[in-house]
Amino acid sequence: MPDDRSNKQPPAGDDRNLVVVDEDFVNADTEDRLWLFWERNKDVIVKGTFGLVVGILAFLAYFFWNESRREELGEEFTACQDEAARRSFASRHPGEALAVVAMTDVADDQKKAGKFAEAAKAYDEASRLAGLAGKAPAITALGTRARLYAALCRLEAGEAGADKAIAAVADDVNAPETLRGFAMLTLANIAVAKGDTAEATKWLNAMDKKLRAGHVWKSDKEALVQSEPSLVAPAAPAAK
Template sequence: MASSPKEQSTPDKKQETYSKLDEAYAESNLEDQVLVYWNRHKNQIVLAVAAALLIIVGFQLTKWWKSKTIADRAEAYAVATDDSQKQAFADKHSGTDLGGVAFLELADKAYEEADYTKAAGFYQKALDAFKMVEFKQRAHLGLAMSNLQAVNESAAINELETIASNKSYPEASRGEALYQLSIID
């Protein structure tokens, strides 16, 4: 009762079968041709559609996660009202512009309280956090002026010269740096 071994299908036999089907359905209507195409390529079509859907879902999830992270950071910033909370927020988010804003607020407050050394530290952290030139030049100028007020004249002159020569900073900041350099004894 031994059964004869089944013929192995080879790529040549498949191709021959496909060409016979193509000849048979060449004169048929569009529906039959689509059905033959579907039967021949359904695995590739299903895989392509599934891959496209996964890419779309992944892209949308990435966008959602990014906006949620930004919203959570903004909410945490709004909750931080006193100096210790603001400093904890700034330290946690020191690589972001919002963390830089928190450092800038702390630096401005320390400067107003005439704690120039503390202000210089916060201005330096804000300068490191910012990527936007508009904020960066503000922190840089604050750092230079804090150093000047803290009687760290060599550091202040160095910072003011850096500001004055930085072509990416606005003219007003560069002009302020040049003015401060001109009045230093």
């Protein structure tokens, strides 16, 4: 007759982690075993579930707080209707993309009004704010535009060294092609105005080499070449 294992006791000195249960559970079904598992582990399960729920709630709270904050920021930006309000908004929210936009609006308005020295300083501030607002492509483009327009305003104001700042944008391989092309074309026009054909040709050639074949400034480049005979390459001498 087989041994009745249900009544056997562990040998003396055996300190293994044995689960001692009532003899009714020796042949327990699945439901009973699940109940037993719950009784033994409910504290751990409850604590783990509570921690998970708290984590999810914390994430949702932050998400909705952040969305609400951004909505409030957008409403505050929209309410800025003049230069003073935009400057104040930008100064209160460094690191925000809308601060860059607000300061760019200020600079653009001053440029339109012919206040080139003031506009250049405003563009400088917009460029600085763009550096604080992250590396998103749109923010980087705004920062590059601010650098270029600051240089253009200084050129209009007759400040020395403006062409070097424009050239810095033209040579910036990370700058958007539209801005690089405009910088190159501007430098070519400056050189033509000075009668420096070699410098103008250098930048026009750079447009051919560094920009896509169908870039947005192509027609402007061709118009400049046609308007200035010295830029048209002379015909190669006939072979003898």
